[in-house]
Amino acid sequence: MDSLTPTQRDRGLQRLRRLTFGATAGGLIAVVGVGYAAAASYAGKSSSTATAQSTTTTTTTDTTTSSSSSSSTTSSSGLQSAPQAPTTGSSGSGTVTTGGS
Amino acid sequence: MALALKSWKALGTSVLVLTTHDDRLEPATTAVRQILEDVDAAYSRFREDSELTHLNASPGRAIHVSSLLATAIDAALRAARITDGAVDPTIGHAIRVAGYDDDFSRIAAGGPHPALPRERGREIDSGERGRQMKLRAWHVPGWQAIRLDRGSRTVWLPPGVELDLGSTGKALAADLAATAAMAAAGKGGVLVSLGGDIGTAGESPSGGWRILVAEDSRVKPSGDGDVICVPAGGVATSSTTVRRWSRGGVILHHIIDPQTSLPTSGPFRTVTVVAGTCLDANVASTAAIVRGEAAIDWLTGCRLPARLVENDGTIHYIGPWPDPTSVAA
Numbered sequence: 001m002d003s004l005t006p007t008q009r010d011r012g013l014q015r016l017r018r019l020t021f022g023a024t025a026g027g028l029i030a031v032v033g034v035g036y037a038a039a040a041s042y043a044g045k046s047s048s049t050a051t052a053q054s055t056t057t058t059t060t061t062d063t064t065t066s067s068s069s070s071s072s073t074t075s076s077s078g079l080q081s082a083p084q085a086p087t088t089g090s091s092g093s094g095t096v097t098t099g100g101s
Numbered sequence: 102m103a104l105a106l107k108s109w110k111a112l113g114t115s116v117l118v119l120t121t122h123d124d125r126l127e128p129a130t131t132a133v134r135q136i137l138e139d140v141d142a143a144y145s146r147f148r149e150d151s152e153l154t155h156l157n158a159s160p161g162r163a164i165h166v167s168s169l170l171a172t173a174i175d176a177a178l179r180a181a182r183i184t185d186g187a188v189d190p191t192i193g194h195a196i197r198v199a200g201y202d203d204d205f206s207r208i209a210a211g212g213p214h215p216a217l218p219r220e221r222g223r224e225i226d227s228g229e230r231g232r233q234m235k236l237r238a239w240h241v242p243g244w245q246a247i248r249l250d251r252g253s254r255t256v257w258l259p260p261g262v263e264l265d266l267g268s269t270g271k272a273l274a275a276d277l278a279a280t281a282a283m284a285a286a287g288k289g290g291v292l293v294s295l296g297g298d299i300g301t302a303g304e305s306p307s308g309g310w311r312i313l314v315a316e317d318s319r320v321k322p323s324g325d326g327d328v329i330c331v332p333a334g335g336v337a338t339s340s341t342t343v344r345r346w347s348r349g350g351v352i353l354h355h356i357i358d359p360q361t362s363l364p365t366s367g368p369f370r371t372v373t374v375v376a377g378t379c380l381d382a383n384v385a386s387t388a389a390i391v392r393g394e395a396a397i398d399w400l401t402g403c404r405l406p407a408r409l410v411e412n413d414g415t416i417h418y419i420g421p422w423p424d425p426t427s428v429a430a
Contacts (some may be wrong), residue, residue, distance in 0.1 A: 072334065072377035077403040078183040079385055080377030082334030085421035086406055089311045089330035095102035095117055095322035098373060099315035101115050101296030101338025 104306060111137045112145070112271065116317065118282060121289035121306055132285035133293055137280040143169040144266045148195065148204025153264060157193065160260040174247070176380055177269045181244035182210030184388040189244045189359040191380040193263030205349075206343040208260045243359070268366075272337055272383030275300035279379075293341070294318075299336040309333075310334035314408055316342050327408070327425045335379030340371040358391050371410040381405075 074080045105123035107130045109116050118133050120126045144153040153171045166174070177190035206382070214239075247264070248257040258264065275295045282291040284301035291304035292310050297318025301310055309330030313322050320326070341364070345353040358365045372389040378384035385405050390395035400407045400419045407419040420424075 004257045067254040074377075075402075075404045077399075078179075079381045079403050079405060081405055081413050082331065082375050082377050084309075084332040085106075085422050086312075086329040086331045086375050086425040087309065087424065089308065089328040090313060091313060091328050093321055094106070094118065094297060094306060095295050095328065096117060096292060096314050097297060097315050097318050097320050097324070098294070098299055098336045098338045099297045099318035099320055100338055100343035100371060101298075101318040 110297065111399075112141060112205035112274070113147075114271070115294070117292075117294040118278075119292040119294075119310075120282075120286055121226055122286065123303060125291075128285040129282035129291050130289070132281040133278040133333060134279050137295075139169055140173075140270070140274045140277075143167055144173050144270050146265055148266065153266065156256060156258065157263045160258050160262065163255045163257045165253070165255050166207035168254065171249065171251060171256070172250050173266050173270050173273055174256060174264070175251060176273050177264070177266050177402065178244055178247060178249060178386040179268050180380075181387075182390075184384060185246060186359055187388040187391040188268060188384055190264045190266055190269070191242050191244055191246060191262050192357040192359060192362075193265035194261070200207050202239050212320045225278070226376075227395045268339075268383060271296045272296050272300075272335070272378075275379040276335060297338050298379050298383055299331075301331070301333055301335065305332050312336055314338070314373050316340050316410060318343075329375070329423055331375055332377060335382045336375050337379055337386045338371060338373040338374065339363060339383070339390045340391065342370050356387065356390050365391050365393070369393065369396060370412050371407045372396070373408045375406040 072083050074081050103123050105120050105126035107118045107126055111134075116133065116137065118126065118130050119143040120129050131379050132339065140259060141148065142151055144320040145151040148154060152166055156164050156166065156170070160235060168221075174190070177188075180188040181190065187332055191367040206241075225356050242259070242262045246262050248281075249255075275293050275298045277298035277300075279293040280297070282293060286303070288303075290301065290305050292299060292301045297315075299312065312329050312331055313320065314327045314329060315324065316338075318338070339356060341354045341356055354364045356365050357363065358367075367390065369390055372386040374385040374389070376385060382405070384404055385400060387406065389400055389409065392399055396409065397419060399415060400409075406422040408422055409417040409419065411417070
């Protein structure tokens with residue numbers, strides 16, 4: 001096998017660098033592209049997060065209804081807390097049962 | 102102004118609508134009936150003509166679904182993501198094979214082991230009744246197997262995956278029904294209870310909605326137990342003490358642990374949670390039952406008021422749950 005001249009060796013190295021850069025850039029583009037596609041619709045994930053967002057509940061005052069103006073908050077768990085904590089009550093008109101069903 | 106109430110049966114459970122204005126009960130009730138009809142048609146597991154039945158029978162294909170079914174699946178996937186898979190909609194086949202394969206009022210109280218193809222089922226020892234018994238269970242494929250494109254409302258299920266939206270679906274229906282009922286009522290406030298899963302909208306009665314916390318939603322509101330007042334948001338209770346049946350001599354219930362594909366066997370039999378929505382309350386209460394001993398730390402981190410009942414009856418209160426010994430409102 002004949003040995004390469006310095007010029008031929010430099011050209012070969014330059015060609016190799018171009019190929020390496022092209023392959024790296026191509027791979028990066030492919031990863032980003034696949035990432036976007038996956039973010040748009042990948043297994044078990046939807047594109048909507050509306051139900052996880054905080055909402056505001058406002059109530060008004062009259063003589064028979066409770067008065068409050070407060071916001072629900074979403075904890076780090078992603079679950080939304082009630083705008084006000086429950087209080088102790090007693091059974092009476094309009095009591096509803098919560099339980100397993 | 103008096104509270105007005107109407108109740109009936111739908112979706113295999115009890116429905117209760119409460120309005121703060123008695124003249125608003127009729128439009129609120131009509132709105133709730135319409136929502137429940139839509140829910141039944143969209144994601145009943147027991148109707149042959151429901152969208153969900155069609156979807157479950159169409160694995161490996163992208164299926165266009167209604168906005169309601171897409172919303173319900175979206176909610177179920179969010180629940181699975183938030184709970185690290187403790188609440189998983191892909192338990193459909195597992196719960197059906199375990200014996201819950203029809204409206205609960207029609208399933209047999211007892212029966213033999215379900216027969217499964219060997220390559221799909223798993224045999225797991227169950228220590229029920231103090232002795233080792235073999236119970237065949239169906240492997241839960243996991244919620245990550247589902248693909249939902251919210252924009253185009255298309256859903257893709259791989260072969261072998263069967264969705265069950267029963268847990269989150271009922272709670273979502275309570276929220277949707279309360280919102281629709283409030284819009285129809287036009288004033289005051291509305292509470293909707295679907296088998297003890299409670300959603301509210303609008304103004305609450307003075308002091309808040311009165312909720313008796315029980316293990317079974319069929320307990321009369323005048324019955325014994327803690328009563329709490331909830332100004333807004335939702336309340337849900339998950340319990341292993343109801344919807345029970347037996348197969349192969351093993352007592353089973355409807356809360357499936359996706360890790361084992363079997364009904365849960367943790368330390369808590371009933372969990373009640375108050376949250377911003379009925380859906381989130383249900384997600385937390387169901388996940389707590391599935392998580393077992395880890396539930397207390399998890400619920401504490403969630404900062405949601407919760408009441409947990411151990412299998413021996415010991416009660417734990419988490420977060421800002423009201424002191425049951427304080428003077429009642």
